[in-house]
C-alpha cells in the first residue's frame with residue numbers, strides 16, 4: 001500500500017527523519033530496509049504507521065509473542081488481501097478473479113481449527129519420507145542446470161539456476177510434467193505479485209488472469225488424479241482424509257487449489273532468493289568461500305546464516321482479531337499487522353553482531369526465516385535439503401566466482417513480503 005503523497009526515500013534522511021515520514025513501501029526502503037528496521041526496533045518495536053494504519057512488529061521477542069497467539073494475531077489476512085484492504089486491489093482485478101474458482105483460506109491464511117485440519121491433510125502428502133526421496137534428485141538437477149551454462153564462463157545466476165531448482169523440485173513432487181514448467185513460473189510470479197502489493201495496475205491485472213489460468217489447469221489435474229491415483233503430492237492431497245480422527249471428508253476443488261497454490265508459490269521465490277544470496281556471499285567474500293570449501297561441515301551453518309541475513313520472507317501479514325496488547329502497545333480489532341521477520345533476524349538482542357555473516361554462529365538455526373509457531377514453514381526441510389545439496393556442487397563447479405564489472409545493480413525486488421535481488425551476474429573459471 002504505497003502512500004502516493006510520501007516523499008521518496010532517496011530524498012529523506014532515513015537515519016534521522018521522523019519514522020512517520022518514511023513510506024515503508026518505497027522501493028528504496030524495500031531495497032535496503034536495515035536502517036529503518038534498526039530504528040523501528042530501537043524507537044518503536046510496535047509502530048502504527050500514520051500513513052497506512054499498518055502496525056509493524058520488529059523485534060525478535062515480540063514477533064515470537066505474536067506467533068504464540070495465532071487466534072489474536074491471526075493469519076486470516078486472505079480476505080483483507082482479496083478486498084484490497086492491504087494491497088490496493090481494484091474492481092477490475094476482483095472481477096477477473098471472480099471469473100475463476102472462488103479463493104478460500106486454507107493453511108497460510110487460516111486459523112485453528114481449520115488451519116489444524118488443513119495442515120494435517122497437507123502433511124499426509126508432504127511427508128518426511130517423500131521429502132527425503134525428493135532430496136535424492138537435487139544433485140542431478142543442480143548438475144543438469146549448471147551444464148547448461150558452465151561452458152560460457154559466466155551466467156545470470158537467478159534466471160539460469162536459482163529459479164529452476166526449486167520449481168523443478170516442486171513440479172516433480174506435484175506430479176506435473178516438466179514441459180509445463182514455464183507456465184508454473186508464470187503462475188508463481190502472478191501469486192507473488194498479488195501478495196506483494198506494490199506492482200502497477202497492468203501487472204496486477206495480468207497476474208489475476210494468470211491465477212485464473214492456474215486454477216483451470218489444476219482443476220483438470222485434480223480430476224485426473226481423482227479418477228486414477230498416482231504416486232505424487234497432488235494425488236495424495238486429492239485422496240487425503242482424517243478418517244482416523246473420525247473425519248472422512250476429503251478436500252474439494254477450492255481447498256485443493258488453495259493448498260496446491262501455497263506449495264507451488266511459497267517455496268519457489270523464497271528458495272531461489274536464498275540460493276542467489278548464498279552465491280552472492282560466496283563470491284563477495286573469498287575467505288568465507290575458502291573456509292566453506294575446506295570444511296564441508298560448515299555448509300549447513302552457511303545455509304542458516306544466509307537464510308538469517310537475507311530472510312526471503314522478510315515480512316508477513318497478520319490481522320488483529322480483538323482489542324489486545326503487545327509489548328505494552330494497544331492494538332485494535334481489525335488492524336493489519338506486519339511481522340518483520342527480516343528485522344527480527346538482525347535483532348542484536350538475539351543475534352550478537354547481527355549484521356555480520358558468521359558461518360559458525362552457534363544458534364543461527366534459531367532465526368525466524370521460516371517463521372515460528374503453528375505456521376512454521378512446512379517446506380523448511382525441503383528447502384534446506386535443496387540448499388545443502390546444491391551449494392557444494394556450485395562451489396566445486398563455478399570455480400573462482402567473481403562479479404563482472406558493471407553488470408550488477410544489486411537491486412532488490414520491490415515486494416513487501418519477499419526479499420531478494422532481481423539478478424546476479426557472475427563469472428567463473430569453468
Ligand code: HEM
Nearest residue numbers: 107108262266267270271313369370371375377378379383
Ligand atoms: C528458503 C525457503 C523458504 C522460506 C524462507 C520460507 C518461509 C516461510 C515462512 C516465514 C512461513 C511462515 C508464514 C507465517 O508465519 O505466516 C512459511 C510458511 C509456509 N511455507 Fe515456506 N518457506 C520456504 C520454503 C518453502 C517450501 C519449499 C514450501 C513447499 C514446498 C513452503 C511452503 C510453505 C507453506 C505451505 C506455508 C504455510 C504453513 C502454514 O501456514 O501452516 N515453503 N514459509
